[in-house]
Amino acid sequence: MTEKDIPRYKSIRVLWSYRLVDLCIPFLMLSLVHLFFGVQLWNMQYTWLGIMASLFFLVFTQLLGGYSRYVERSIAKKIEIVFKTWAFSVLLLTVIAYLNLTVFSYARSVILTWIFLTPMVLLAMKLFLNSVIRSNLTNVVVLGNGYEFTNFEKARLERQNIRLESLDSINAADLKEQMSSLTADYLLMNLSKTADYKLIQELTNLDLKGVRLITLNHFMETFLRKCYIPYDSTDLAYLERISAYNRLNYFLKRVFDVSAALSLGLITLPVMVYAAIKIRRESPGPIIFSQARVARSGKEHVIYKFRSMHVDAEKDGAQFAQEDDPRAYYFGAFMRKTRIDELPQLWSVLKGDLHFVGPRPERKIFTDKLEEEIPYYNERHLVSPGITGWAQVLYPYGANTEDARQKLMYDLYYIKHWSIWLEIETLIRTVLVVLGRKGL
Template identity: 50%
Template sequence: MLILGRKYKFTKFEKQRLKKKNIQTTIVRYTDKESEEVLKEIKQTLKKRKSKTIVLNTKATVDDEIIKYLTNLQFTQNISIITIEKFMEKYLEKCYIPDDHKDLAYLENIKAFNTFEYIQKRIIDYIGAITLLLISWPILLYARKKIKQQSPGTSMFKQLRVGKNNREFKCIKFRSMRLDAEKDGAQFASENDPRIFAWGETMRKTRIDEVPQILNVLKGDMHFIGPRPERKYWIEQFEKEIPYYNERHLIRPGITGWAQVMYPYGANAQDAKQKLMYDLYYIKYWNAWLEIKVVWKTILIVLGKKGV
């Protein structure tokens, strides 16, 4: 694929995902270049590498001659043209979010579940939560024992998290850090975090620490699948850089979710924005098949102990 411009810059993680899908990309920069130079580079690139698709990824006004050339390619070389927004949804399964906050038209397509969809979600919630409880109860007992051995104290804890419509609820989790983990205030977990004990690290990688949230699902605070429930403190921090971050609270959070299986643990606001792109995609394109994909990917993560 030939990508015109760098309005959105692909992350290393996204490049790896595209490579796994056998999608090769060549970027032709548009900024600070004469249109003749850009057109020449496009022609040279298409001669060297046969592209089936051209991705429009530029903020700049495209020159008339370039538009004519690109339009004719659809007929002469059977090359399709797609915007970066459509490209990301089709190939990366996430929603594009602009950096400059000038074009927020995409937000109109992000809506809460309607009544029929919500009923389907609650049926999935009960089936998923009860099935998980029946399968995992020996693991829950073992996890509780291991926590007591490696970090004496309460094995589970309740922490306020933000749910649907920005309402806080008490989220139940297995404790994976030592009791004084936040004596200096809230902070993100980092790689090789000294606050996390050995079994706690295993639980985080396999998502075992999230399993007690079954109770939150049955109570109605959460869905079985949805955006990760976050703390109000971090949401307030994220909103300073991502003012539309609260869009993810149109629906209830989940034990597992599309962002959680598609992106590694986050450590900053940029990671939060990347995860938000997946959350918005999940809300926008929700269906039963997407639910199945999340469950399957979650199982692979648990069995493989992978962070994504």
């Protein structure tokens, strides 16, 4: 079973709700925009435009698999489908309007506002429906204890209405009897050692009877959106599954980086000036904190941040940052929670030393240690680090090696599944984290 074979929607209620939204919102948005911005009376041309937009959006979403039970439930996938579908619809409507010589019959302010706002409203409605309409409970029977799910992971699965239930025994003779007494949507193969012949035979029989077998790797990537890292390093095929950006993706990422850095820099310039004044008043010492961090290919680059800790914060030696770190002064702690201390790094993004989104830049003293303790840790250095990242928005502060391993799983997922849509989702989640909405 691959990720594409896994149904993310057990109930079709959400999917039919999506269809209703897609059929109604384009027409309703055109009506509302015309009501507030239109200077001419509503006529049949607007009626036909709204009807065709709704129908085109519905059809194109169907063609892109937006109503499939197997489509991802992620924000990134919803962004991709909504904006691609809307772009196709607008392009086709433009061609039809041009051929019918009606392109100049519409008020430009109405059409442009409608084109810009409609996908935003569609996306917001789908995210709302996804959160309020609970899917049916998904029962996952766990075979083995090769990986112990953390309380943090269990909480994320519960929010998706997924329940884990462990088997008492992994003996082939007991497996059939245990499975017959359970209602399992998936049998998660979580073995700590290689399965023997009899167990494989019994698993095959269950597969033939319709029990969905899923590996730990696929389960992690599908439902937790992280790449499982085995405690041993014997699976060398793992290295083949992770690769850096190709040229097109790198170009798109740089365009995103420069656009985001310039926009955010201009918007937050007053905040940066205020932060510099507060730091000077509250904690004597340099305003800017600079430090070498490991970047792409293991090279080091100097990054710049607003100093959020006292100048003697590391008098006892280097240590991992913590949530509510006692080494931070009052305004420094506020900057860390709101990510204001990261703003000077926008300069590093413009220079190309950092990406806007990527793995967290770490110090070499830590990476050297973690490379010895965590298999595949070096893989995160296939790409440049970022100001924010997939691991930063989905996992809390880490203070030990196991936390670093958990964060690495998210970093590798981000590298493996990178797309401009995942980039945008990470940015949305970053905003929600800054606003205090850590769960989504």
